[in-house]
Amino acid sequence: MQLADRAVGFLLSFISISIFTYYTFWVIILPFVDSDHFIHQYFLPQEFAILIPVFAGVVLLCFLWVFVGFVMLKSKKKKA
Structure with a gap:
C-alpha cells in the first residue's frame, strides 16, 4: 500500500509541476515571443490565462459552500 501511495504522490506532484510550468511559460514568457513563432500554436489565447483560473x-468556492451547507444541515439534524 505504501508503494501505491508513493506512486500517486509522485504522479500528483508531476502533474502539478507540469501545470505550473506550462502556465508560467504561457503567462510570463510567451508575451515576449514574436506572435508568428511556432510555439504559439501550443498555447491558448492570452485571454484564457485569466478566465481559466x-x-x-x-x-472551487461553489463546491466549498455546498459542502459547508451539507455539513451544517447534517449537524442540525443530529441535534434535533
Missing part, C-alpha cells in the same frame, strides 16, 4: 476558483 477565475472559473476554476469560482467552481
Whole structure:
C-alpha cells in the first residue's frame, strides 16, 4: 500500500509541476515571443490565462459552500 501511495504522490506532484510550468511559460514568457513563432500554436489565447483560473476558483468556492451547507444541515439534524 505504501508503494501505491508513493506512486500517486509522485504522479500528483508531476502533474502539478507540469501545470505550473506550462502556465508560467504561457503567462510570463510567451508575451515576449514574436506572435508568428511556432510555439504559439501550443498555447491558448492570452485571454484564457485569466478566465481559466477565475472559473476554476469560482467552481472551487461553489463546491466549498455546498459542502459547508451539507455539513451544517447534517449537524442540525443530529441535534434535533
